[in-house]
Amino acid sequence: MRKIIAIITTLLICLPFGMLFYKSQVLKLSLLPEMVDDVWNVHMTAKPKGEQTSFSFPIPKPGPGIKISDERIRSKHFEIFIDSNSDSALATWTSKEPIKQKVSYSARIDLQPLSYKDIPKDFTETYPRGLNRYLKIPDLIPEDLAAIAHLESAILEGNEDKTSVIRKIYYYVEEEIQRNTSIKTIHETLNTGKGSPLIKARLFNVMARRQKVPSRIVVMIKMPERKKQQHAKLRFTFANEVFLNNKWIPIDTNRGFFGQRPDRFMVIHRNYEEIEKLISKKRLSYAIQAERARINKFNKAEFKKEVIRSDSIFSRLSLYRLPLPLQTMFTTILLIPVGTLVLSIARNIIGIPTFGIFTPILLTLFFKETSLGFGALFFFIVVLVGIGERYVLDKFYLLAVPRLSIILTLVIMMMIGWSLFSTDISFISQQHLAFFPIVIVTTNIERLSIMITEEGLWSTIKTLIGTLAIAIMGYLLYSIHSLEMFMFTNPELLLTVIGLLILIGKYKGYRLSEFLRFRDLVRQKKKMESKSNDLP
Amino acid sequence: MIFRDLHEMGILGINNRVGRYILRHNKRENYPLVDDKVLTAERASAWGIAMPENYLVVQNYGSLKNLQYKLMNYESFVIKPANGSQGNGIIVFKEVIKEEKDGEVRILCRRSNDKLMDIEEVKHHVSGILSGLYSLSGQSDSAIIQAKIDKHPVFNNFSYGGIPDIRVIVFEGFPVMSMVRLPTKSSDGKANLHQGAIGAGLNLKDGSTNNAVIRNQVIDTHPDTGYKINGLQLPFWREILELAAQCYDMVELGYLGADIVLTPDQGPILLELNARPGLAIQIANLSGLVPRLEKIQHEAPRNLLAKDRVDFSMNNF
Numbered sequence: 001m002r003k004i005i006a007i008i009t010t011l012l013i014c015l016p017f018g019m020l021f022y023k024s025q026v027l028k029l030s031l032l033p034e035m036v037d038d039v040w041n042v043h044m045t046a047k048p049k050g051e052q053t054s055f056s057f058p059i060p061k062p063g064p065g066i067k068i069s070d071e072r073i074r075s076k077h078f079e080i081f082i083d084s085n086s087d088s089a090l091a092t093w094t095s096k097e098p099i100k101q102k103v104s105y106s107a108r109i110d111l112q113p114l115s116y117k118d119i120p121k122d123f124t125e126t127y128p129r130g131l132n133r134y135l136k137i138p139d140l141i142p143e144d145l146a147a148i149a150h151l152e153s154a155i156l157e158g159n160e161d162k163t164s165v166i167r168k169i170y171y172y173v174e175e176e177i178q179r180n181t182s183i184k185t186i187h188e189t190l191n192t193g194k195g196s197p198l199i200k201a202r203l204f205n206v207m208a209r210r211q212k213v214p215s216r217i218v219v220m221i222k223m224p225e226r227k228k229q230q231h232a233k234l235r236f237t238f239a240n241e242v243f244l245n246n247k248w249i250p251i252d253t254n255r256g257f258f259g260q261r262p263d264r265f266m267v268i269h270r271n272y273e274e275i276e277k278l279i280s281k282k283r284l285s286y287a288i289q290a291e292r293a294r295i296n297k298f299n300k301a302e303f304k305k306e307v308i309r310s311d312s313i314f315s316r317l318s319l320y321r322l323p324l325p326l327q328t329m330f331t332t333i334l335l336i337p338v339g340t341l342v343l344s345i346a347r348n349i350i351g352i353p354t355f356g357i358f359t360p361i362l363l364t365l366f367f368k369e370t371s372l373g374f375g376a377l378f379f380f381i382v383v384l385v386g387i388g389e390r391y392v393l394d395k396f397y398l399l400a401v402p403r404l405s406i407i408l409t410l411v412i413m414m415m416i417g418w419s420l421f422s423t424d425i426s427f428i429s430q431q432h433l434a435f436f437p438i439v440i441v442t443t444n445i446e447r448l449s450i451m452i453t454e455e456g457l458w459s460t461i462k463t464l465i466g467t468l469a470i471a472i473m474g475y476l477l478y479s480i481h482s483l484e485m486f487m488f489t490n491p492e493l494l495l496t497v498i499g500l501l502i503l504i505g506k507y508k509g510y511r512l513s514e515f516l517r518f519r520d521l522v523r524q525k526k527k528m529e530s531k532s533n534d535l536p
Numbered sequence: 537m538i539f540r541d542l543h544e545m546g547i548l549g550i551n552n553r554v555g556r557y558i559l560r561h562n563k564r565e566n567y568p569l570v571d572d573k574v575l576t577a578e579r580a581s582a583w584g585i586a587m588p589e590n591y592l593v594v595q596n597y598g599s600l601k602n603l604q605y606k607l608m609n610y611e612s613f614v615i616k617p618a619n620g621s622q623g624n625g626i627i628v629f630k631e632v633i634k635e636e637k638d639g640e641v642r643i644l645c646r647r648s649n650d651k652l653m654d655i656e657e658v659k660h661h662v663s664g665i666l667s668g669l670y671s672l673s674g675q676s677d678s679a680i681i682q683a684k685i686d687k688h689p690v691f692n693n694f695s696y697g698g699i700p701d702i703r704v705i706v707f708e709g710f711p712v713m714s715m716v717r718l719p720t721k722s723s724d725g726k727a728n729l730h731q732g733a734i735g736a737g738l739n740l741k742d743g744s745t746n747n748a749v750i751r752n753q754v755i756d757t758h759p760d761t762g763y764k765i766n767g768l769q770l771p772f773w774r775e776i777l778e779l780a781a782q783c784y785d786m787v788e789l790g791y792l793g794a795d796i797v798l799t800p801d802q803g804p805i806l807l808e809l810n811a812r813p814g815l816a817i818q819i820a821n822l823s824g825l826v827p828r829l830e831k832i833q834h835e836a837p838r839n840l841l842a843k844d845r846v847d848f849s850m851n852n853f
Contacts, residue, residue: 348551509549509552524754
C-alpha cells in the first residue's frame with residue numbers, strides 16, 4: 001500500500017513537469033504568455049501668458065517606438081487645429097478672446113525601445129529636398145565657427161563615411177563636453193568644455209550638419225521613475241536624430257545612447273528649431289504628467305495564437321480557447337487549489353486554528369476580488385454584526401436557521417449600503433461575484449459567538465487571528481500575478497497540487513503548535529526526573 | 537530538532553493520532569454508535585452496560601410545546617445534544633420549581649450553578665440543540681433529557697460543583713491511559729479541561745492519581761477545596777477498566793475514549809464514548825501514549841476477554 005501511494009504521489013507530482021518539459025522543449029511553446037509592456041497615461045496642460053488668442057503646443061505623434069491611443073484634447077471654447085507635418089504634430093488652440101484657461105491634452109502611450117545595431121557605412125551625397133532644412137547650418141559667430149572647424153580637424157580624419165563621422169562627433173560631444181546646466185550658449189561651451197543638455201544637442205546638431213548629414217534636435221520627455229511617478233511634473237529634455245542609410249537614427253549625447261532610445265523617453269517633437277519659441281516659458285506655462293497604466297500585463301491574445309498554432313493535444317485542451325469571461329473566472333478558480341495547499345500546511349503542519357475548514361480560502365478570494373484593506377475591514381464588521389445580532393436576537397428565542405438567515409440578510413444590506421454610499425466602488429464594479437465568498441463566510445459567524453461563550457474570548461480571538469493569518473498568506477500568494485498566469489496556462493499543475501496534498505495528508509509528525517502545547521509537559525517531566533536523580 | 541523531546545517521551549500528536557490510530561483502527565460505519573448518544577444508549581442497554589437513564593428524547597420542534605408538563609415530573613435532569621462534543625450544549629438542572637402566581641403556573645429550573653432558568657429559556661436551549669447548534673457536523677440533532685447523576689462521596693473533597701468523570705483511552709480493547717477530570721470553580725463546575733477543570737492522571741494498576749494539571753500547569757491541591765490531589769484513590773477501579781474495555785466490544789472502535797462516572801449507588805456507569813479522544817490526557821499523566829500503544833500493538837496477545845485485557849493493562853502500564 002505504501003509503495004502504491006508513493007508511486008501515485010510521485011507520478012502526480014512529476015507528470016505535469018514532464019508535460020511542461022514536453023511543451024517547452026518539443027512543442028517550443030512558452031510556458032507563460034509574453035509580458036506586454038505597460039503603457040503610460042500622459043496628461044499635459046498648457047496656458048499662454050499674456051493676451052494671446054492663439055497658441056500652439058507640440059503633442060506626441062505616432063512613429064517608431066511610440067504608439068498612441070485614446071487621444072483626448074479639450075475642445076470646449078476653442079478651435080483646435082492639429083498640424084501633423086511629416087515628422088511631428090503641433091496643436092494650435094484658437095479663441096476669439098484671449099485664452100485665460102488651461103488647455104489639456106491626454107493620451108495613452110505605448111513606448112517601445114528603439115535600437116539600431118551595426119549601422120552600415122553611409123556614403124550618401126544627395127538627399128531629398130524635404131531634408132534640406134535639416135542640413136541648414138545655424139548662424140554662428142565667426143569665432144565659434146573657427147573653434148568648431150578646429151575641433152573637426154582634431155577629431156575627424158578626412159575621407160570617412162558618414163556613419164563613422166557621426167560616431168566620432170557623438171563620442172566627442174558625449175565624452176568631452178561635461179554636463180553643466182548653467183551653460184546655455186554654444187559659445188560658452190566651446191570655451192569651457194561644459195554644456196547643458198540642450199547645448200550638447202545643439203552642438204552635435206551643428207557639427208553633424210557641417211558634415212552634410214541631416215540632423216535634428218528632438219524634444220523628449222523622460223518618463224518618471226516608478227516610485228516618484230505620482231504627480232511628478234515632467235520637463236522637456238533633448239537628444240538628436242541623424243539621417244543615415246535612409247533612416248532617422250536616435251542619438252543621445254547626454255545619456256550616452258548611439259543608435260538607441262530606451263522606452264523611458266517619449267519623443268514629443270522631432271525638430272526643436274520649429275518649436276523653440278513656442279515652448280518658451282516666456283510665452284506659456286505648461287505641466288506634463290505621466291503614470292503607468294497597466295492594461296494587460298500578459299499578452300494572452302498572442303499566446304492563444306501560439307498555442308493554437310502548435311496544433312497538439314495541449315492546444316485542444318488549452319484554457320485559452322474558452323470565451324474571455326470564462327477565462328477570467330478560471331484564472332481565479334485555479335488559484336483555489338493552490339490556496340488549499342497553504343491551508344493544509346497551515347492547519348496540519350503548523351497547526352493554526354481556523355473557523356470552519358474553508359473559511360480562510362473564502363476570505364482570501366474575497367480579499368483578492370476587493371482588496372486586502374477593504375476585505376479585512378468588511379470581515380471585521382461582519383464579525384461584529386454577527387456577535388451583536390446574537391446578543392440582540394437571543395432574547396427573541398428564534399430557531400437557528402432563521403436566525404442565521406437574518407445575519408445573512410443583514411450582511412447583504414451592509415453591502416448594498418456600502419455600494420450606495422461609498423465613493424470608490426470601482427474595484428467591485430466588474431466582479432459581480434466579489435461579495436459572494438463573504439456571504440458564505442457569514443454562516444460561520446454564529447459559531448463564533450457560541451465559541452466565545454463556550455471556549456472563552458481568548459481562544460476565539462486566537463482562532464480569528466489564525467483564520468485571518470491564513471487568509472492573508474493566501475492573499476500574498478494570490479497577488480503573485482505570474483503564478484496566476486502560470487496555473488492558467490498550465491492547468492495540468494493541478495495534478496501536482498493533488499500529489500503535494502497527498503504528501504501533506506500522509507504527514508504524521510508533530511504540528512508546530514504541539515511543540516507549544518506540550519512544552520510544559522516536557523519541562524515538568526524533566527524537572528521531576530532531575531528531582532528524583534537528586535535523591536540519594 | 538525542536539520535536540526531539542516530544543518524540544523521546546512518546547507524545548502522540550494530532551496528525552499521528554488521526555493518521556495512524558483513528559483512521560486505521562476506527563471504522564467509519566461505527567462512528568454513529570458513539571457520536572449519537574441515543575444510539576450508544578440503545579447499544580449499551582443491549583450489552584448490559586449501565587448508562588444514565590434517558591427520560592426522553594426530543595426529536596422535533598412539535599414536542600417542545602408540551603415539554604414543561606413532562607419536565608415537571610422530574611426533580612432534576614440533564615439536557616444534552618445527542619451528537620454533541622466536548623460537553624458543549626449540556627446543561628444540568630438540579631431542581632425543578634413550580635411557582636403559582638395569580639392562577640398562572642410558572643416553571644423555573646435551577647441549574648447546578650444555582651442560576652435559575654425560565655422554562656421558556658430551557659425550551660430555547662433545546663430548540664438550539666434540535667437545529668444543530670452543538671452537533672458535530674452542524675446538522676439537525678435531537679436533545680436528550682437524562683437523569684442527573686449524583687456525585688460519589690469519594691470526590692467530595694476533590695470537586696467543585698459538578699460530577700467528575702473518568703476518561704479511559706482504550707486501544708484494541710486494552711485500557712491505555714486514564715485520567716479523572718475534576719470540576720473547579722473556574723470551569724463553572726464542568727468537567728471540561730478547556731474551561732479550567734483539573735486533569736489528574738491515574739495509575740492503571742490501582743486507580744490512584746499520579747499527577748494533576750490545570751491548563752497545562754502542574755498543581756498539588758484542588759484550588760477550591762485545598763485538598764491534595766494525590767490523596768485520591770478511585771474505588772471500583774477494576775470495574776471501571778473492565779467497563780471501558782467492554783465498550784470496545786460494544787462499538788468495535790479500535791481507538792476509543794470512554795467517559796465513565798462513579799455513582800453513589802450503581803458504581804461506575806458509562807457516560808459517553810468518543811471516537812476522537814483528545815491528547816490532553818498525556819499532559820495530565822506527564823507521559824506519552826505512543827509507547828503504550830505500540831506495546832499493545834506488538835506484544836499484547838489477541839482474542840482476549842475484556843477482563844484479561846484489563847489484566848494485561850494493569851500489569852504493564
